[in-house]
Amino acid sequence: MPRPGVVIDRDYLKHDPGPFHPERPERLKILLDLAGELDIEGFQLLPPRPAAREEIETCHSSDYIALVQATSKVNRYALDGDTVTSRDSFGVGLLAVGGFLRLLDAIACGDLDNGFALVRPPGHHALKDRGMGFCLFNTAAIGARYVKRRYGAKKIFIIDWDVHHGNGTQAAFYHDSSVLYMSTHQYPYYPGTGAIDEVGEGAGEGFTVNVPLPPGCGDGEYLRLFKEIVLPIGSKYRPDWILVSAGFDPHQRDPLGGMNVTERGFATMAATLLELAAEHASGKIAFLLEGGYDLAALKSSVAGVLEQMRAGGNGDAPADDGGEFIEPLIRKVLRVQEPYW
Numbered sequence: 653m654p655r656p657g658v659v660i661d662r663d664y665l666k667h668d669p670g671p672f673h674p675e676r677p678e679r680l681k682i683l684l685d686l687a688g689e690l691d692i693e694g695f696q697l698l699p700p701r702p703a704a705r706e707e708i709e710t711c712h713s714s715d716y717i718a719l720v721q722a723t724s725k726v727n728r729y730a731l732d733g734d735t736v737t738s739r740d741s742f743g744v745g746l747l748a749v750g751g752f753l754r755l756l757d758a759i760a761c762g763d764l765d766n767g768f769a770l771v772r773p774p775g776h777h778a779l780k781d782r783g784m785g786f787c788l789f790n791t792a793a794i795g796a797r798y799v800k801r802r803y804g805a806k807k808i809f810i811i812d813w814d815v816h817h818g819n820g821t822q823a824a825f826y827h828d829s830s831v832l833y834m835s836t837h838q839y840p841y842y843p844g845t846g847a848i849d850e851v852g853e854g855a856g857e858g859f860t861v862n863v864p865l866p867p868g869c870g871d872g873e874y875l876r877l878f879k880e881i882v883l884p885i886g887s888k889y890r891p892d893w894i895l896v897s898a899g900f901d902p903h904q905r906d907p908l909g910g911m912n913v914t915e916r917g918f919a920t921m922a923a924t925l926l927e928l929a930a931e932h933a934s935g936k937i938a939f940l941l942e943g944g945y946d947l948a949a950l951k952s953s954v955a956g957v958l959e960q961m962r963a964g965g966n967g968d969a970p971a972d973d974g975g976e977f978i979e980p981l982i983r984k985v986l987r988v989q990e991p992y993w
């Protein structure tokens with residue numbers, strides 16, 4: 653049986669973007685309850701550490717880091733219209749990144765087989781010089797650079813199933829062939845990037861795969877595109893690490909997304925990726941929480957993914973058949989990617 657781990661901590665509650673903000677501390681509170689329930693069932697709970705400044709600097713400029721640090725002097729600071737900090741946000745941002753790095757260490761050295769960093773704030777919109785979309789630091793991108801530098805990883809597959817396109821992660825590796833960034837997202841939608849023909853540039857050409865989806869996609873559509881795009885391209889890439897930007901805002905009850913995915917759908921997506929990791933990456937896969945704003949949906953969806961992690965992807969998680977209506981889109985994505993895959 654795999655040894656799964658979870659990173660979570662009460663300190664993640666301390667980042668407070670203000671009343672009525674969707675990315676609220678309660679998101680983590682409900683996952684702390686879940687972690688408490690899991691404790692007795694064999695998950696190793698890892699405490700996070702704060703990321704070092706040099707680790708953040710692998711993806712962000714010193715000026716931007718200094719700006720976020722300076723926000724700890726004021727009660728509230730708006731980095732943009734929807735990315736707001738409180739006095740503790742800089743510290744919590746470091747802890748979010750460090751929590752993920754701690755998990756990657758535990759997987760790399762074999763203490764854990766796989767894991768889920770249940771951290772906030774999310775990260776995939778954060779750019780080198782700019783926080784946006786509730787994100788301060790790009791945890792997934794920093795994690796990819798970390799396993800490259802520290803563990804000599806050569807091929808890292810970042811799959812981002814958040815309902816929003818991970819523009820920050822895409823930008824970090826747009827010219828880089830050592831990271832394959834693949835995103836499934838509602839389109840057109842925030843943040844506006846992620847068109848089908850954004851495929852990377854220069855040395856990175858062919859190492860960005862965008863699957864821009866119409867609203868209304870549910871388990872059947874996601875299962876189909878995982879089978880026809882994610883798995884075949886992921887298998888050809890043969891990654892030595894898989895990092896998952898797991899946002900749960902494609903859930904049918906999410907207030908921000910327009911998708912129809914259920915808990916079973918997320919579990920099936922996780923199972924598919926666990927199998928891919930077992931086949932190519934010696935099982936090395938780390939999930940990272942991005943979005944997801946309906947509290948009950950977030951809790952039950954994370955629980956479904958954790959169940960798959962414990963079962964090594966062999967758990968019972970059939971999703972609905974169907975999804976024919978996105979078949980033309982799948983063909984189009986495969987046509988655009990054909991020169992590379």
Ligand SMILES: [Zn+2]
Pocket residue numbers: 814815816899901942943944
């Ligand atoms: Zn999102």
